[in-house]
Amino acid sequence: MKKLKMITGITWAFAGLILMFILFPGMNNLSMSVSKLPFMKINPNYNGGVVAKQIVEASCTLDIRKPVFDGLLKERKSGFVQIDWRGTVPDNIVDTIDYDLDEIPDFTITIDRIKSTTSINAMSSKVLNIGVSTPTSYGWAVRVNLKK
Amino acid sequence: MNNNLVSTSMEKSFGKSLLYTLPMFLITFIFISGGKVDFSNLPAALAIVVTFLFMNILYFMMHYTGKTDKFRVILFIIFALSLSFTLIKNMMEMRHSMSFSQADLLECKIPFCHLVIPMMIIPAAFTKSIIFPGSVIGGFADISSMIILWLVATLVLGRGFCAWGCFYGGWDDGFSRFRKKSVIKKISESWRWMPFAVLFMVALTAAMTLGPTYCDWICPFKAVTEFEQISSVESVAKAVVFISLFLSLVVVLPVLTKKRTQCSFLCPMGAVNSLSNKITPFVVKIDKKACSECFKCVQVCPLFALTKEDVKNGKASVFCSKCGKCVDVCSKNAIHFGIKGVPAGTMKNFSRNLFLFVSFLFISVFSAGSIINAVQSIFKLLF
Amino acid sequence: MFLDILFMVDSFILGLSTGSACLLTCGMVMFPYLLAGSADVWRITADLSIFFLTRLTVYFLLATASWYFGQVLFMNPVVKSIVPGILYIVFAVMLIWYSISRKRQLQCPSGFVTTIDNRRLIPILLGVVNSIGFCPALFIILTKGASESTLVQSYKAFLAFFIGSSLWFLPLPLAGKIRKKKVLQTIGILATGLAGIIFIIKGITSLIGGLINE
CATH class of the missing domain: 1.20.5 (Single alpha-helices involved in coiled-coils or other helix-helix interfaces)
Incomplete structure (x- = not known):
């Protein structure tokens, strides 16, 4: 032995x-x-989730991502939706977003890239406020906080 | 018996030491330089040559003098310093700041480190995703590479990773050697279980919040690597926590206790690595017949891994990082590197040679990139 | 964001961290009595169910009482923020002190129950004494119950605390077989101290919120 x-x-x-x-x-x-392992992908809370709708314009593309409410066992009561502007983004952005794709506008977002200011006009009670608004390597990104 | 004679039994002659160094010399040359050095970029080539020679001299000295920790710690400290230097330099060049921005977080560009691993296990099991804003593959310190590096190291070295691989450990190991004698001598043994409590709490809170709690709120090494941009009260609070923990656990307490207090009382990865010590092939063994119970090893152990009971029982506890400090200090040569299953007091030289080869190969290749980078920067600064 | 989510689950974390230490101090006392005599699987299950039900009932009573006192005592919204803030900090410091103090009591407060000569009453009494054992963790959860705005939220907080602490009692029949009891007890107590840090942060946040609104 x-x-x-x-x-x-x-x-x-x-x-x-x-x-x-x-x-x-x-x-x-x-x-x-x-x-390649099944769990080796970044959680949507970090990467912003998958793109649900893409609006292509002349100089820039608008990506509306799927709202993220991911929790450990079930979805959370609060979450966010990420919007990305890619390409040559104009200095002033005003876009009306329908994040849940029900063809009813949910909020209008206004960004002044020069002054670095962002404001939101909520048209849905589920839209809370702006979580993040930042320039990125590909253009600009905004996370809008939501409730279910 | 003559103490000097006994203490040098691991020593080898100059020629024999050179012979033992030769395989390491060749392998590190291939792994570090890829088999050729491009002298068209002189500072880069010189940095590679200097790093490579320096490492192999350390390895040679380990065989020639029979001392392990004395030379390991030099490389370990340089690794910690050069990694912080390289990381800060990269960030200053790319971002002009030591802090990462919201955009870096959103674009998942944060370098991954092994300390995240214990926190990502439960969320990975339930959500099938990684709760860290890093890159899965490709780029600097990607998640897949770091997992592989840690997994192999912890499987082979166990908690040896904390003395031969962790790029943070060199900080408190360095500070613990500042004074000749400790100021604080009596510390309750119960505290060595603290990393397990921290592991329990961070794993739990990370699972509940789907956020890497330890990195977000606790990690003292944020103070010497990168941290969240200070833009809110919350980020100020985090910066205060990082800096206070760094100053207390990595600087002040190691100086006062001569112990690696951050690694002993806080690091959750230390707890995970302690558990992996149960399966690793390499261990520190105590030959009870040769032991004179002077307990010098207990006194010098930087991780509270040895108690008087452990010495009497003939084996180091699961907290042992195989740094070799106790082995170096033992005048009777009773405590030694061993292999599981091989009785204490036998095959001492064989076990040490094999362990040194494996552990030194890991630290030298793992640390080479950042050391070369730091040396190259120094050369550029000087010439 | 992180703190918001953390404070949502703090009762569960408190229960889970204190539960381990609680099991290892009281589990050893309760274990022999729950399994004594002609204990078959049904008897053990019945006794454990009674024990859990009693604990849950006591917690719901405490949730109601604490919420009621909170409504009476903290009528002003500023007071409702400042007083619990101070209480959280005080009790959390007590919890941390308990975890690091060498003089802490490691004997089960419900030990005396097992001397009662009525086998049927023992699980109920164990449940009652175990729930109201005056420890800093209970004071913290009482403070949380008192500071909640609705009774349902107070119930939710106590329920989360109950679930967190009860998880450790589920493998109770195995408690006697735990080899490294002392080690697990030490880790549990140290984790309890760390849970205290979460409540210090919560207390400070609540206090600052109250002072800003003043």
């Missing part, structure tokens, strides 16, 4: 050595495999 334990221990130690040898040269392949 003692000998078996010894052999197992030493074998395990050498397996560790081999693992370490494989780790760095195989880093790209290994991390690629890990990235």
Whole structure:
């Protein structure tokens, strides 16, 4: 039994050595495999969720994302919707958004990019306020806080 | 018995040490430089050569002198400093600030670190997603690569990751060596369970809020890496917490106690790595027959991993990070690196050589990028 | 955002963190009595159900009482923000002190119940004493009950606390088999102290909110 334990221990130690040898040269392949695991995607609370509707205009594209209410076990009572303006974004933005795609406008958002000010005119009781409004590498992004 | 003779039993002759260093020399050369050094970019090439030589000299010295921690800590501290330097330099170049902006958060551009892993497990199981605004693959410190690095390291080294891989540990390890004698000597053993309580609380709150609680509110190393832009009362409160925890647990308490207090009392990753110590092949063993029970090892252990009872029982606790400080200080050579299943007091040299090779290979290749970057910046500054 | 969500689940977190320490101090006292005699699976289930039901009833009574006192005492909205804020901080400090103090009592307050010579009454009395054991965690949850604006919210807070603390009691029959009881107890007590930090933040937030509105 003692000998078996010894052999197992030493074998395990050498397996560790081999693992370490494989780790760095195989880093790209290994991390690629890990990235394909089912849970390896960023939670919508961080990436803003999937694009629900895209409005393409001459110089810029407007992405309205799916509202995010994600919680651990069930949806939360409050959440947000992310709107992205991509491309050559004008200095003054005024857009009316229908975030739940029911063809009834929910809010109008006004952004002055020069002064960095954002205001919202809610037309739905579910729209609360502006959570984030920021310039991004692709244009501008806004998160509007919502309740269910 | 002559103390000096016994203490140097892990020593090797110059030639033998050189022979033991040769495989590490070749492997690190291939892993670090990719097999060739491009001298058309002189500062970059010099940085690679200097880093590579420096690392291999440290490894050679470990064999030649028989001391482990004495040389490990040099690389460990340099790793921590160079990583912070590289990270801050990158941020200053890209963002002109040490803080990340709302846009970085929205675009998921935050570098991932292993400390997030314990918090993402429950949400990943329930929501099948990662609760961190980082990149899944590609880019600097992506989530997939960091998970793989940590997973392999913790599987092979256990809590050894905290002494041979963690790019934060060098900070409090460094500060714990500032004074020759500790000012605060008596600390209750119960405190060493604190990381488990922190792990429990951060895992719970992260699951409930779907946010990486520890990174958002606690991590002391935000003070030397990157933190949220100060734009609200909440962000001020966070900055105060980060800086106070850094000053108290990473600077002041390590100086006063000569212990790694952040790693011992706060880090939730330390708790996870302690659990993985149960499966790792490498352990620190105590040969009860050779032990004179002087308890010098208990005194010097930076992570409270050794108590008098542990020494009497002949094995280090799950908190052991295999830093080698206790091994270096033992005049009877009773405490040594070992392999699970191999009885204490036997195959000492073989176990040490194998462990050193594996752990040093990990730290040298893992740390090489940031050290080279830092050295290159110094060269550019000087010449 | 983070704090808003955290404060929504704080009662559950408080219950869960204090529950572990509670189980390991009281579980060992309760375990032999719940399983003593000719205990079959049904008897154990029945006794545990009575114990849980008693606890829940007591918590609902406490929720009603605390909410009622809150309505009477904190009529002014500023007072309703400042007083609970101060109470949260005081009780949270007590909770942290309890977790770090070496002189803390590690004996189950309901230990005496098991000396009563009536087997049927024991689960009920254990449930009552276990619920109203005067500890800082109970004071915190009473403060929360008193500061809620509706009775339903007060019930919800106590229910979350009950669920959090009860989760630890579910594997009670296994409590005797826990090998590292001392270690788990230490971790539980330290986690209780950390839960106290959440309530200090809550207290400060409530206090600042009250002072701003003054």
